């Protein structure tokens with residue numbers, strides 16, 4: 001799989017030119033995961049899949065437009081912002097790519113999933129935004145080749161809020177590393193928060209200091225490509 005990270009900025013002020021665009025990941029020029037910027041449609045993907053409908057992952061929510069495209073669109077919930085949406089609640093196969101939505105804890109108001117994508121014997125997991133993944137879903141993450149996740153907060157525990165018995169928000173990078181290093185030899189961070197935007201070089205160093213033995217960490221920039 002060719003994986004192109006189109007945008008690496010969380011919902012924070014734009015300050016670095018190579019971390020300017022909001023979330024989007026393009027796989028083999030076919031699958032577009034999240035559309036944080038309208039321009040991502042120029043890649044002419046064949047399928048669009050949303051992790052969730054927050055504006056930094058679905059640009060039209062911010063501008064109050066409706067997404068109208070002539071390709072299949074999948075999302076974890078129906079939305080007035082998308083003309084025609086296919087519900088993403090069970091595994092699907094698109095053009096040989098097996099895609100399994102795995103529910104994530106992130107928001108009280110919107111439904112969210114991470115996407116397990118299997119193709120050519122490789123297993124990739126894109127988390128979208130993440131407070132946590134409930135334990136019952138962890139077995140689905142076995143033997144991953146790559147995890148692409150969010151980097152909103154470098155501090156442990158990130159910003160996690162609680163309503164009744166549900167947690168929501170964004171988990172800290174140290175905790176995400178602990179979680180995903182059990183399942184994958186490589187973790188790429190995107191969706192970078194203010195802490196990173198102040199100074200990318202220092203930010204990169206801070207993440208690398210957390211690198212566990214046997215696990216490769218990387219920080220994506222807008223347009224960076226990976227082969228799997």
Ligand SMILES: [Zn+2]
Nearest residue numbers: 052054106129
């Ligand atoms: Zn979000």
Ligand SMILES: [Zn+2]
Nearest residue numbers: 011054056129
């Ligand atoms: Zn986000």
